[in-house]
Amino acid sequence: MLITRPIQEQDLNDLYELTGAAGNGLTTLPQDRDFLRRRIRKARDTFEGRCSPDAGLYLFVLEDLEQHHCVGVSGIQARVGLDEVFYNYRLSITVHDSRELDVHVRTPTLYLTNDMTDATEIGSLLLSEDRRGGGAGLLLSRSRFLFLDEFRQHFSDKIFAELRGVSDEQGVSPLWDALGRRFFDMDFVEADRLSGLGNKSFIAELMPRFPIYLSLLPDAAREVIGQVHRDTRPALEMLQSEGFNFNGLVDIFDGGPTMEAFLHNIRTIRQSFVRPVVESDGPVPDDNDTAPLLMVCNRSFDDFRVGLVSATELHKTGLRLSKQAMAALQVREGDEVRVAPLKDKPF
Numbered sequence: 001m002l003i004t005r006p007i008q009e010q011d012l013n014d015l016y017e018l019t020g021a022a023g024n025g026l027t028t029l030p031q032d033r034d035f036l037r038r039r040i041r042k043a044r045d046t047f048e049g050r051c052s053p054d055a056g057l058y059l060f061v062l063e064d065l066e067q068h069h070c071v072g073v074s075g076i077q078a079r080v081g082l083d084e085v086f087y088n089y090r091l092s093i094t095v096h097d098s099r100e101l102d103v104h105v106r107t108p109t110l111y112l113t114n115d116m117t118d119a120t121e122i123g124s125l126l127l128s129e130d131r132r133g134g135g136a137g138l139l140l141s142r143s144r145f146l147f148l149d150e151f152r153q154h155f156s157d158k159i160f161a162e163l164r165g166v167s168d169e170q171g172v173s174p175l176w177d178a179l180g181r182r183f184f185d186m187d188f189v190e191a192d193r194l195s196g197l198g199n200k201s202f203i204a205e206l207m208p209r210f211p212i213y214l215s216l217l218p219d220a221a222r223e224v225i226g227q228v229h230r231d232t233r234p235a236l237e238m239l240q241s242e243g244f245n246f247n248g249l250v251d252i253f254d255g256g257p258t259m260e261a262f263l264h265n266i267r268t269i270r271q272s273f274v275r276p277v278v279e280s281d282g283p284v285p286d287d288n289d290t291a292p293l294l295m296v297c298n299r300s301f302d303d304f305r306v307g308l309v310s311a312t313e314l315h316k317t318g319l320r321l322s323k324q325a326m327a328a329l330q331v332r333e334g335d336e337v338r339v340a341p342l343k344d345k346p347f
Contacts, residue, residue, distance in 0.1 A: 001065045002136055002139060003306065004062050004305065005063060006043065007060060007061050011070050012036060012037055014070035015029070015070065015073060018071075018128060039059065046058060049302070055078055055082050056078045058077075059124065060304075062140045071130075071131045072126060072137070073124060074122070079118050079120065080119060081119075087113070088162075091226060094213070107215055112207060112209060119158040121162070123161055125141055139295060139307075145242070146272060149268075150304075150338060159263050163232050163239075164231070171189040172188060174221045175225060175253070176188040180207065180253060188254065236257075243261045243265050245261065246259060267344065277335050278317060291312050292343060293308045294313075294342060308342060
């Protein structure tokens with residue numbers, strides 16, 4: 001059985017292994033053991049109440065309970081721009097007009113902004129390659145929306161995700177080579193690494209403050225602005241199915257898009273509901289069950305857990321759970337759980 005739960009100190013080795021297979025692009029979790037240890041400690045401080053939940057970091061892992069092994073990670077940053085300035089480029093239009101010359105020119109332009117300050121960011125999504133498909137990735141990603149729903153008082157009404165932009169097999173980013181590299185004598189991979197280690201604000205502050213006219217950039221750079229890396233397309237499609245839309249902001253390094261939604265409009269949150277637990281003596285559905293699947297979470301803040309059950313277990317009197325599922329979710333008969341369909345279409 002797969003379960004999403006808060007990250008623990010003992011998950012460091014599994015997390016280190018996961019980040020090693022991620023390659024370039026996961027800037028929030030670079031493969032640096034000391035850095036990952038600090039991130040886990042920050043998350044534990046958040047879940048255990050040693051820092052304000054409104055400014056906390058929430059990291060969740062997807063654990064295979066049979067193998068006692070973490071196969072994925074995802075995260076929520078309660079508020080961005082509090083500890084350091086949070087930068088994006090806003091894609092806009094600059095209009096130059098002259099009636100005397102009968103000239104009207106619209107020029108796509110990038111403006112350096114801090115528009116997402118105080119918004120809630122979802123990110124750090126990484127799933128082991130051998131677990132892709134079959135709903136594991138949806139569970140890992142969408143579990144965060146159930147957490148946001150349960151504890152929405154700690155989060156902004158505006159939820160966003162920065163998606164990885166276009167780069168090639170060697171880690172070359174067309175936008176970075178055309179823009180960022182003009183101000184920093186380093187490759188995109190190195191800039192990406194420094195960003196992941198907490199130096200993104202420093203780099204952004206040395207970027208040009210004036211508007212950047214896209215007509216001055218080469219075609220290769222203009223074409224990737226607002227586009228995602230091919231490996232990120234499934235994440236983009238998942239966010240779109242949840243009601244996220246491109247808000248016109250792009251990453252200052254690779255031009256990847258920022259996807260945004262209001263918390264109450266997110267599909268999983270709109271379709272979630274609460275039911276009491278009823279103990280069942282029936283068999284536990286396996287991964288090959290053809291019935292629609294439901295995400296089920298307990299309502300605990302510090303030990304939040306989400307698993308999957310068959311929609312056939314949902315009844316008017318409550319949600320039937322096996323003893324195994326109840327133990328995995330750490331609930332008892334009569335406890336209330338939050339439920340939402342895993343797939344996009346209601347069951």
